[in-house]
Amino acid sequence: MDSIQQAVSETFAREASRILAALIGSVRDFELAEDALQDALLVALERWAVDGIPRNPGAWLMTVTRRKALDRLRRKNTLAHKQVQLQELLEQEQPGGEDMEDTAIPDERLKLMFTCCHPALGLEAQIALTLHTLGGLSTPEIASAFLVPVPTMAQRLVRAKRKIRDAGIPYRVPESRVLGERVDAVLHVLYLIFNEGYAAMAGSELIRRELCDESIRLARLMAQLLIQESLASEVPEALGLLALLLLHDSRREARVGEDGELVLLEDQERVRWDQQKIEEGKRILERALSMRRAGPYQIQAAISALHAQARQPEETDWPQISALYRVLMVMTPSPIIELNRAVAVAMADGPLQGLRLLEQGNLKKELSDYYLFHAAQADLLRRAGRMRDARDAYMQAYQLCANERERAFLERRLREVVVQITEEGDA
Amino acid sequence: MRYLALIYDNEAAYAAWSEEARVAEYQAYNNFGAEQAQFLGGGKALQPSNTATTVRVRDGKTLTTDGPFAETKDQIGGYYLLNCKDLDEAIEVAAKIPSATHGAVEIRPVLEFD
Numbered sequence: 001m002d003s004i005q006q007a008v009s010e011t012f013a014r015e016a017s018r019i020l021a022a023l024i025g026s027v028r029d030f031e032l033a034e035d036a037l038q039d040a041l042l043v044a045l046e047r048w049a050v051d052g053i054p055r056n057p058g059a060w061l062m063t064v065t066r067r068k069a070l071d072r073l074r075r076k077n078t079l080a081h082k083q084v085q086l087q088e089l090l091e092q093e094q095p096g097g098e099d100m101e102d103t104a105i106p107d108e109r110l111k112l113m114f115t116c117c118h119p120a121l122g123l124e125a126q127i128a129l130t131l132h133t134l135g136g137l138s139t140p141e142i143a144s145a146f147l148v149p150v151p152t153m154a155q156r157l158v159r160a161k162r163k164i165r166d167a168g169i170p171y172r173v174p175e176s177r178v179l180g181e182r183v184d185a186v187l188h189v190l191y192l193i194f195n196e197g198y199a200a201m202a203g204s205e206l207i208r209r210e211l212c213d214e215s216i217r218l219a220r221l222m223a224q225l226l227i228q229e230s231l232a233s234e235v236p237e238a239l240g241l242l243a244l245l246l247l248h249d250s251r252r253e254a255r256v257g258e259d260g261e262l263v264l265l266e267d268q269e270r271v272r273w274d275q276q277k278i279e280e281g282k283r284i285l286e287r288a289l290s291m292r293r294a295g296p297y298q299i300q301a302a303i304s305a306l307h308a309q310a311r312q313p314e315e316t317d318w319p320q321i322s323a324l325y326r327v328l329m330v331m332t333p334s335p336i337i338e339l340n341r342a343v344a345v346a347m348a349d350g351p352l353q354g355l356r357l358l359e360q361g362n363l364k365k366e367l368s369d370y371y372l373f374h375a376a377q378a379d380l381l382r383r384a385g386r387m388r389d390a391r392d393a394y395m396q397a398y399q400l401c402a403n404e405r406e407r408a409f410l411e412r413r414l415r416e417v418v419v420q421i422t423e424e425g426d427a
Numbered sequence: 428m429r430y431l432a433l434i435y436d437n438e439a440a441y442a443a444w445s446e447e448a449r450v451a452e453y454q455a456y457n458n459f460g461a462e463q464a465q466f467l468g469g470g471k472a473l474q475p476s477n478t479a480t481t482v483r484v485r486d487g488k489t490l491t492t493d494g495p496f497a498e499t500k501d502q503i504g505g506y507y508l509l510n511c512k513d514l515d516e517a518i519e520v521a522a523k524i525p526s527a528t529h530g531a532v533e534i535r536p537v538l539e540f541d
Contacts, residue, residue, distance in 0.1 A: 120514055167536050168428040170513035178515070 004049045007057065008041060015058040017134045019065055021108040024115075025171060026088040027069055030133065030161035036069035037061075043068070062105045109134065110225040111171050113218075117186040118169045125160035126189050127196075132157055134221075135214045145196065145207045173229065183234040186222060187241045187297065190215045194245050198252070212252065216245050232291075239288035240298030246281035247304035250274040261405045266313040278308045299328045318348035335366040343376055351384040371400035375410060382413070387421045429468065429537040430509040430517045435501040436530035438475050455525040466520045470507030501530055509534070 016037065023033040043064055044057075054060040070089050116129040128146075131137045137145075143153035163169065174182040197211025223238040254272040257263050285301045303324050310316040325341035338357070346354025358364065358377050367373035378393035394414040401407050444452075460467065479495040495502060504526065511517040514534075521532040 118514075120518070168430075168511075168513040168517070170515045172513075174515060178519075 004045065004053070007048060007053045008044045011044070011057040011061055012041060013136060015061060015105065016136050017109055017112070018058070018105050018107060019062050020133055021112040022062065022106050023065060023069055024112065025106075025108045026066075027073070028171060029165055031158075031165075032069060032072060033065075036072060037065045039068035039072075040065040058105060107225070107228070109221065110173060110229060113186050113222060113225070114174055114182055115164060115169060115171050117182070117189045118164070119182075119185055120167060120169055121160050121163060123189075123192070125156055126185075127192055128153060128156050129160045130189055130218070131193065131211075131214065134218060137210070137214065141207060141210070144204065145211055173231075179231065179234065183226070183231075183238070187219075187237060190219050190222065191241060191245075191297075193218070194248070198248060209252075212245075212249055216242070216249060219245055233293065236288045236291040236293045237295040237297050239284050239291075240295055240301050243281045243285035243288060244297050244301035244304055246277045246284065247301055247308055250277035250281065250308060265307060270311060273308065278305075281305065281308070294327070294331075296328060296332050299324050299331065303328075316347070318344055322348045335363055336370075338363055339367060339370075339373055339376060343380075346380050346383075351380040354380045355384060369400060371397045371406075373397075374400065375406075378413070378417075382417055387417050387424065391417045391421060428511060428513065428517075429539070430511060430514075430521075430534045431537060432470075432507045432509055432517075432521050432524060433503055433533040433535070434505045434507075434524060434526045434530065435533065436504045436526050437501050438504070440529075441504075452525055459523055459525060463520055463523060466509050466511055466516070468508035468510050470505065472505040473503065475504075476502040504530070508537075 019037060020030075020033050023036065024030060027033060040061055044061060048054070048057075066089060073089070112134060113130070116133055117126045121129070124146075128142050131142050131145075132139065139154050139157060140150050143150045146153070148156075173179070193211055194215035197208040197215065219238065219242040223235060223242055226234050226238050250273050251265075251268065253274070254268040254270070255263050255265075281301065282305050285298065285305055288298050289302070303321055306317050306321050306324075322341060322344035325337060325344050328337050329341060342354045342357035342363075345357055355377070358373075358380070364373075374393050374397035378390050378397055381387075381390035381393055391414065394410055394417060398407060398410045398414060401410060441449075456472075460470075476495045479493075481492045481494065481496050483490045483492075507524070509517050509520055511520060514536075517534050521527060521534050524532050526532060
């Protein structure tokens with residue numbers, strides 16, 4: 001029995017999203033499709049134990065899931081619009097359908113991506129639905145990843161599925177006029193899923209790792225599907241995102257210290273970076289860049305690749321990195337990117353140049369509540385030898401910072417600066 | 428599918444519009460009606476919300492109050508009934524309603540009993 005259970009759960013893990021995507025395409029109803037798949041899994045457990053595991057378990061499961069959907073529709077006392085769904089399903093039933101094992105399951109997962117990440121759904125719902133339907137994560141798994149109670153997450157998923165059905169959120173590849181923005185929406189959701197696993201310290205390590213792996217898997221799938229559909233204009237950024245995630249993920253082991261504290265890039269043990277992921281990330285980025293349609297994900301991946309190439313922090317190509325931040329600023333202006341650029345410029349051309357950028361325009365005002373702005377400014381002032389100004393900036397950063405470990409770090413720096421000021425005073 | 432497009436505008440701001448701007452807006456609505464006719468199943472502009480009366484019946488008694496049901500910054504100024512194949516198409520049509528550029532359009536699917 002154990003081996004049968006394993007075969008069923010492996011088939012589920014491998015084929016669920018493809019089966020759901022194909023079935024939702026016919027019945028336009030997420031809940032019905034999921035229920036039918038659950039029915040089919042139960043049948044598989046029984047039948048495979050008696051008849052043996054079918055030659056093509058995925059196709060077997062698809063056929064039975066489709067029949068279970070038919071059963072459920074028939075039981076539901078055919079309303080007018082159900083007739084259409086029935087018709088579509090019946091047309092797919094082939095004569096002697098018992099042996100559909102060689103028919104490939106059509107791949108409709110790209111449509112599913114667009115539906116799950118439709119802007120008419122809340123961002124939280126988009127993320128949950130994508131993980132659930134395309135990633136195959138269970139409701140409790142997603143709930144624990146986002147630190148919400150299971151019933152809350154279940155409710156969020158049910159609401160999203162019903163809105164898709166009742167508001168007529170389409171199940172198709174968007175028209176070319178809106179294709180670009182809809183692809184961006186999908187990539188953004190995948191990026192957020194990765195970040196939740198990477199940057200946030202919430203949730204168990206196991207779940208967070210799964211979020212990272214899942215987002216990489218889905219980014220890879222998204223790029224493949226866009227290539228298959230010949231949507232060439234959208235491929236470079238999808239590859240760019242995939243490269244970015246791989247490059248970030250290569251540092252996963254090195255960025256957390258023994259006590260679970262964050263280790264800054266320059267302090268990381270670079271031998272612990274995953275070279276295989278770095279190589280793959282760089283290869284994919286090169287492919288993306290060769291298509292000559294640069295975008296923010298590709299630029300960010302290029303910055304990450306430059307960090308990955310440096311075996312020592314001193315080898316980092318800061319002039320190139322600051323140039324890339326400049327490009328990024330033009331594409332997607334934001335105060336956070338400007339701050340990063342200022343830090344890169346300081347590394348390339350000296351702290352005074354960086355400080356000049358920090359003091360330019362509205363940056364100081366826009367980031368006045370952001371402790372990392374003050375921490376970065378303090379660091380540059382310290383390196384420029386302006387110790388009293390550095391002290392004031394460290395104080396501000398310390399007061400704004402809520403993270404215990406970061407506060408401890410800032411306090412240490414603050415002491416160092418104060419000691420220097422005292423020594424200078426004595427001298 | 429059928430959707431109701433509820434058009435919200437800031438009446439106070441509209442009151443300050445120049446005559447020219449109002450004529451242009453009127454023209455824009457006319458053009459919208461002509462260009463999107465294939466999607467429109469009717470629609471009307473409404474008198475301002477200070478003409479609204481809200482009616483409730485409690486314990487068999489009819490209570491009427493002056494003004495709209497909800498006091499909000501923006502008020503419903505009109506509606507269209509849209510016939511569209513799905514939400515994407517409805518969003519596209521709604522985005523062309525002139526008020527979408529200065530007010531907002533809420534699209535709600537019609538609950539069909541079939």
